[in-house]
Structures are given as C-alpha cells and as structure tokens.
Amino acid sequence: MPINRRTALQGMACGTAGAALGASPVPVYFNFFDSPVRLDRYTRNMHDLVASRVVTEPSLQGGHSLEMEFRFSEKDRSGILFWDLVPVHISGIRFNVFNPNPARDEIVLKTTLQDTQGRSWLLATDNQPLATNGWTKVEANLVKDATVQQGTTKLEARDIAGAVFEHLVFKFEVGRKFPAFDKPLLLYLDGVECV
Amino acid sequence: MTKSKFWIWWAGMVLFAPLSVVAMQTGETFTLKPEPLGGEEMVWYLIDWGDGIIMPTSHGIATFSPALSKVWRKPGMYKVVPYAITMSGTVKPLTETSVPVGGSQLDFPPFVEARQSDDPPASQEPYRPQSIELHFAKIEGLDALLLKKDPKVPFPDSFSIETSTDGGTVWNDVPSASYSHFPNPGSQVVWIPLHGVVANAVRVVSYKPPAIKAGTYSLRLGTLRAIGREPLFEMDADPKTAADWNNMWLAYGSAKNEVFHYFIPYPWPTDRPDEGGLLMIGSTIWAHWNAMKISWLDEPAASKYYENVVNSYPQDERGLMGVSPGSFLHLDHSKHYVTPAIFVAGTADWYLMHRDGSFLETKDRKTGVSLLEKMRKAMRYQLDDMDGKTGVLTIHDPEHDGTVNGMSGNYWDGWRFGYQSAYANMLFYQSLDWMAQLETALGNSDKAAEYAAVRPLVKQRFNEVFWNEKTGRFVGCIGKDGTLQDYGFTFVNLEAIASGIATPEHAEKTLQWLDGERIVKGDTSTGADIYYWKISPRANTLAAEAVTPSFWDGWTMKVGPGTIGEYGKQIQNGGHIFYVSYYDLMSRLKTRGIADAMKRMGVILDEFHKDNLRRKTSNKFGSTHVEGILREFPESGLVPLFFVNGILGIEPGSDGLHIEPALPDGWKFAAVNEYWFAGKKYRIRIERERTEPVVDGAQIRLPAEGRWVLSPDGEIRHAN
The missing domain is CATH 2.60.40.10 (Immunoglobulins)
Known part of the structure; x- marks a missing residue:
C-alpha cells in the first residue's frame, strides 16, 4: 500500500524530522534555474522565442531567473518556451513572469500542460496581458483552473484522476498591431513549481 | 552467538x-x-x-x-x-x-581522504541552493558517495550529486544521481553509486534545502564520504585533462551514470529531459561501433545482448543484410547496402577480441545459418553482386541510383547515397581487411588472400574515382547519371582517411580544406566556420539547399531557409554528429601525427569541461536534431576511445592484439587499467623511457616506440 514519503521507511528510524512546514504543499517538481544543467536539456525555444539564458536579476526566489529574448514576427506573433518534464502527477502549478516592457507592447501568456495521454490542459489565464514593469503571478489548480482538450474533444478536468504530465508549454503572443515586430524584447521567468 | x-x-x-x-x-x-x-x-x-x-x-x-x-x-x-x-x-x-x-568478514573499502567544506549557512529562502563539498588533494576515481543523516535536522528530500574536475569552478551533474522525495533514511547509510567518475571535488547540492524550522532552510549531513576506484585511463597530462577524458568515456562510452528510462543502457534511447549517453543500439548500422565500444569491457549482459542481436540480422539469399532484427528496411523506408560491410567488420572485430570459436558457430534462430557463413556470404555479395572485385563497389538497386531521385541508403539517411558511393566503398575496404584478418586467424589463408588481394585495387580506384580534383576532397557518391555529388561531406572524407583508403596526398589536402588552409569556392561553410560546432566539423560544407534539385532525400523533412532542415539547424545539413570526431582524430594521427590530433582533442576536451557536452540545441520548430551527441548516438563514445585506439594504438589482428602507441609529446606514460582480450584482463601501460616490454601477469608495460603484438596466450612480441 503506498505511503506518503514523509513517513520513514519501514525498519528505519522512526520520526518525522522534516515534516513539511508552511501552508504550501511540497512541490512535486520545481526549477529556479540554479543548477548547472543546461537549459536545452529540458527547454526548447520555439518560433519567435529566439534565445534564453539564466540571469541573476530580476529574481524572486533562488537568485536566478530565465531571461527570454523574443523577436515577434508578423508571421508567427508568438514565441514558445517548451519545457520537457520527467512524467509526473501534477495537480497545480505556480510561477512568476517579469515584463519590463511598456504597456503598448502588450503580451499575452497562454500556459498549457500536456499529459501522457495526449490531453492539453490550458490554464485560465487566456487573453490576459502580462503586467508591465512588474511581475505577473500565475497560480493554478488544474481541476479548478484548467480547460482540458484531447484533439478537438473538450473534457472535464474533474473527471480525470491522477493525470501525469510530460510537457509545460508557455506561449507568449502578441496582437496584429504589435508595435515592435522583429525587435528584441525580453521577458523573465522566475522559476516553476508544480504541486 | x-x-x-x-x-x-x-x-x-x-x-x-x-x-x-x-x-x-x-x-x-x-x-x-x-x-x-x-x-x-x-x-x-x-x-x-x-x-x-x-x-x-x-x-x-x-x-x-x-x-x-x-x-x-x-x-x-x-x-x-x-x-x-x-x-x-x-x-x-x-x-x-x-x-x-x-563466508568470512571482509574489510570495508577505504574512504578517500578529503577536505569537507563548512556547512552552508542557513537561509530564509526555500529555493536558495546549498551544498556540502568534498575536495580531494588530487583527481580521484569515485566508486560511490556515502551520506548519513544529521541526527538533529531533516535529511534533504531533494538533492543532486555534482562533480568538478577543476576544484569547484565548473560543476557538472551526475545524471543518475538526482533525487526528489528522498525518504528519511534514519540511521542508514545512503550509498550512491558513481561508477568511477573522476573528479577532484564532489558535492551534494540541494536546490530546495529542508526546513529546519519555520522559514529557515538548511542542508546538513551527518557524514559525507567517498569510496574510491582506480580511473580507467591514466595519462601523463594535467589532472583536468585526465579527469575529463575519463568522464567523457564514462558518459558516452560505458554510459554508467546516465538515466535510462528502461533501466538498461541499450537498446532503446532515453527521452527528454534525460537524454544522455547510451551504450549501444542493436541495429546492423551500429554493429561495428558496438563492437569497438564493448568488446574490451567486462560487461557480460551487454556482451550477451550483442552476440544475440548480431545473430538475428536477416540476410537475403544473395547476402544482403537487413538493418535490424526482423527488417531489411531502415525505419520502413530504405535498404542499406552498407550493411554487409558493417556486419562483417563488427562480427570479425568481436571474434578477434574474444577468440571464441563458438561465437562464429552460433546459428541464426530462423535460418540455421552460422554467423561465419553469413559473414562469408556478405563478403561474396559485396565482391560479386556489388562488383566489389572490380575495385569499385556499385549499388545496382534502381531505387538507390545515387541521383537526385534515388533513396537514401546509409546512416546518413538524409542524403541519397547510392550507385557508386564513397561511403559504401570505404566501408567495403575496411570489411576486406577485417575478413582477411578473421580468416587468417582461423587458418584459412586462401580465403584471407582473396580479400587481401582486392584491397590495393579498391584503394587505387577509390582515389581515382571519388577524388574531386576541383574541390580537393572526396565526393559523397557518383550517381548512375554520372553526377558527382560533392557537398563537402566531412564524415565521408574523415572516415576514408582514418580507414587508410586515402593516399597521403589526398589525406593532407582534405585536412587542409577542413582546417581552412584552403577555401573551396562555392561552399556554404568555409574556413574556421567548418568547425563552428567546435567539437566536430559540420556534416557538410555545401548546404543541401544550395543545389537544385538537391541530393537531399526529403523523406523526413525539407531543407531550405525557414524550414526544419535548414542548413545549420539539422544534424545532417550543417549541423554535426559528434562521432565523426573519432575519425577526425584518427585521420590527423595517421596523416600529420599525434600533435595535430591532440590539438583537435584539446578543443574537444575544453568544450567537454564546460558542460560534459550535454547539449541538445533545438531549432525554432522544436526539433532537437541539430547536434548529434546525446540519446540515439552511442557512437559518441568513440571519441574518448581515441585514447585506446589512437594513443595506446590498440587494435585486434589475426595474430593477436596489435599495439602501436603514439604517445603525445610531453607525456611520459599512458595506460588503460582494465582491457579484456581473449578472455583475460590486462593493464596496458606505455612508458616513454622503457626500451623493452615487460609482461608481469596481467600487467603489460611497453615502450612508446615500436609495434607490438599480444598473442591470445598472453605473450608479447615485436610486430613484423
């Protein structure tokens, strides 16, 4: 029978030293870009996301963030940070994005989690522009805050138990009248926690 | 009691x-x-x-x-x-x-002497990394790291092991040693296998240290110790070089510290985000590279798998081999007419390394044909059906006519190699030698003589037919319509030189082109840009899309500006595949000497030091087939094998193990501490100041000058 990891293994010293503290549940996955593991081992820059690198500012946690360089084109009008995961059961996600750009350069973030059954879970941040000159916090419970699609079929998130995810897809989009096509534009992702 | x-x-x-x-x-x-x-x-x-x-x-x-x-x-x-x-x-x-x-009690292995870092200060930030380090006085091979919990504070539930070969300036992860949700071990010792990674520092790092009280996070351990293991390669080089070279073999050769999604290092690759080194792939295409990597190791399970899989490749009635067990077609697409040559090279190499006759007698489970019969039939197919005995091997299948309408037909499956393929001819040339060596070892001198007799003609014709005087390099192939397909295929030219098929003049001219000493007009990549990827040359120096119609076989993707196969964004078109550097190093050794080879190796080692070459660049379409190092490229392990095959100069032959060292300038010694040949384990050491060989049981010490043969019985003598 499965046991929660916080219980000491059978036969080992008892004790719950290290019980979780604080209100936040322990993440099942997290990454704040602190390790020497190369970005391209788990992320892919697609379409108008042309480069990314780890920087120390701005940062909310961990001392690092991911600087993403976009050159939005009139053709694609979107850049995607495609993030590969070791398949893991996730019920929620939280992250922060810093947008140093002026309000006229409106950028919208659409976040999708893809599970191992080919379903896409789109967070309800659709069509909301990123805050300018500041951080946009995204915190979502997948059952409450995601719409699920498999191909063209819409599904109910609450009917799906134990979904296991293998990709995060952060899609940054601009409108047809975006005033800065083909110019470099930076955004910062502080890190990702999945619970 | x-x-x-x-x-x-x-x-x-x-x-x-x-x-x-x-x-x-x-x-x-x-x-x-x-x-x-x-x-x-x-x-x-x-x-x-x-x-x-x-x-x-x-x-x-x-x-x-x-x-x-x-x-x-x-x-x-x-x-x-x-x-x-x-x-x-x-x-x-x-x-x-x-x-x-x-049984009786055995001593616990000794710990490596180390200086442990101070405990990291506690932090109020949950995601501020903390680490505890061990620093060694010199580079050490590490068998395992042993951790014990601090009795007063929680054990980290999320931690990784990282190593450094420069005292802690650059850290690289040990992919298999990264853990999340690690249970409380209590008083138990946590034993983390490290399989001989070589380092002068190792650390336990937690990117989310445990909370020791509300809002305070701290990484603490009771004890942290390392158990050592002798490095596989020893060399008179600076410690960082020696460590990194060993680790390159560990990552891409034996692949011991990699993550395997199927829990074994073959035959299926591991997927993102865990792509790394791989031991072997079971397809015929890899049959020789697998043998090169594994035949000298003590890997019983992998060896058994290899011997089973080579016996399962199908063979048609004429002698053509299939690409994998159960299939003649590569990915349901195309035949590969190079399979007979690769199959023969791999199985002959394997036999000459093991000297086990029963291997050659094993029967194909479906046909009952012995391995040796299959090898002989494969050679006949090349000599007769493919006209190899005329000196130029020709693929007569109309689907593989080597024109812009033909299908691809070898490892480089983006290109339409066919008809008279330089790639196929140089592999044929190698298979002639392997088969001659094998037959000689079996006492069949007549058979051996037939293969040996053809070789000079094949070499002569290769240099006449495939050399492009205008570009000063070998073409990829000549189509049935007579068109020379010359896209500056570096992988053809370098393996040709390494195989010995190129004349010294052609070899030197080719290296001049690659090193930018000579510019080929019209090429897309010239001069220093040919080594844009640093660790190996671009696959081709003329873009596939530069010529219309193109010699590129678009069955998987198109090429051209803005496409997924655009030059510079695809492994086979302006990208690179790392294994080619093995042939690059061997070519330079053969043509210009060890110093030139070591200059190239120095660049590769510098790059390896940064990130262990765990690079998986993607293009804008999300395709990560830009650099061919990780995942389905176990042949990346050939590059560190240059230490064994190039510097120590070890290769099996009919009469035993041939050893012709090429010790780099300034090195007093080089050694491999475990090398299996003919069922015995050896330590083979080359010493510059030695004048006579010494065999002391399993330890062989040889002079740096000269050519030697180690017989299957363990006797050492001068080579003729």
Missing part, C-alpha cells in the same frame, strides 16, 4: 530460505530486480539491503525496473526491502527477500 551456533543458525536459514534465493558468500555479487511498480509516472527505486545501507537508483518507466547489485561484507541473514518512489513522492514498499550470506 558462538561460531558453531552461528553456522547451525545459518544452515537453518539456508534450508528454510525462499527457494528462489541462493545462499551467498561475502564478496559475491548478488543481483536483485524488484518488481516494477507500474503506472504512468516515472519512478525510481530505493533498496534497503538490510545491512545498514540503502541504495537509490535513477528514475525510469514504471513498467520496468533495474537490476541492482550488492556485495555483502559480513555474513548474516539480510532482509532486503525494495521501495518504489514515484516522481510525485508516493513511496511503495515492494516484495521483501531474505538473503543468507556466509
């Missing part, structure tokens, strides 16, 4: 122990394969060996499980309990096993 009572107790335990568990002795290797957990999440396993030691594995697909080895050092009855832990942190105990162990 008295001794006699112990033995009565032990006998009782053995008698009543589960029938599936054989009583062990101390020092013997016990193997456990826990039952897979199942489910969609990936899992990792943790084994409590019952002796105070627990050992974690890396993670993989939950419908598979790893085979784990254990050596007990004290007699006793051990309750072995495996646990499966999902990536989201659920822990499930699996079936227990009781193992009786007899």
